[in-house]
Amino acid sequence: MNQSELFAAGIAQLPEQIINLIARGAVFVINHSGGKDSQAMYLMLRDLVPAAQRVIVHADLGEVEWPGAVDHIKATTAGEPLHVCSSRRGLLQMIEERGMFPSPSQRQCTSDLKRGPIERTVRAVTRERKADGIEAWGLVVNCMGMRAEESPGRSKLTPFKRHEGNSKAGREWYDWLPIHDWTTGDVFAHIAAAGQSPHWVYAAGMSRFSCCFCIMSNKADLTTAARLNPDLYRRYIELERSTGQVMMMPSKKHGRQTLEQITGVMAGEGAIV
Incomplete structure (x- = not known):
């Protein structure tokens, strides 16, 4: 199949809500950690969402992040706007101040270091673009690479939903997990099919990315x-x-x-x- 045929086949497999959002000019925010799942998700979206509607956001974890994360993102993407954000406090400082580590039930590392900075950045970017007269930038699809295979908790996540908390002030916001049903094998195969390699830590023996030392x-x-x-x-x-x-x-x-x-x-x- 040629490129247009591949695009048509890929679109046909998408949920109807996503097809409609692409047609409406929604901005697709790609949460990219630099890890394998983010990389595979980006490659999928690159082939389905027009370049002008793609934005990449990376939450910089500072000293606890694997070296080369941002360089890897830049090397494996097509030059879309990349917004790097961070929390005012790093993870180790948070642990020192609280006198305890995050836990599976209290994951401040996710809420404070990733989700919070990313959502603030997305809101700021959409405000700026709407101020420039680009009305479609009030329509946001926040794309994340969580997969059901990773854990019982992630298997119960809803792959597509409206985010009511962020759908305000003229903004319409949806959360989408494009590769929620993919296996680890699917992820690595998709990266290889694109002629790319995942971040070097996988070849060094790691199965996870993001924080070097993760409670999970x-x-x-x-x-x-x-x-x-x-x-x-x-x-x-x-x-x-x-x-x-x-x-x-x-x-x-x-x-x-x-x-x-x-x-x-x-x-x-x-x-x-």
Whole structure:
């Protein structure tokens, strides 16, 4: 099939609401962490949404983010406007001030470092564009790369819905999970089919991206991250000691464990190169 035939086939598989929003000139905001899911989602949207209707937003996580995230985004996208935003406080500062780490039930790392800055940025961008007379920029489709396969919680997410809290002041806002039903295999295959590679951390052994050390990580990822980023790992160990808390939730099998107990990597050990 030629490019126009591929486009038509892709459009035919989209929900009717999305087809209508594309036709109405909605701006599609692509949340891009630099990870594999964001990359695959971008590639899907690149082939379906006109370039003038695509904007990329990246929440910079500062010192806890894997190096090269923004460079990777720029290298694998087509030059759409890229808005990099951040919280006024970094994650480690938040932990120090609160005296505790985020948890699966209290994920300030998501709300404060990602969702909040991104939504503020999107609102500011749409206000500016509407002020320039581009009325369609009051119509927002916020695209995120969460997938059902990742966790029971994410499997229950609604793939498309109107965001009432952000649909105000002349703005109509929808949240969309374009690859919610994709498998990990689908994600990597889509990236490869585009002639691209995912961020280097996957080849280094990581299965997750975003924060180097995530409260949702498994033992293998924590161990790999400790070897790849020993200086940051040491800071997490220091925070565990200074707060008297541990980063990871206790497990039924092992109970409460420090990062050193989980990974077997003692703070101060060198990185694997």
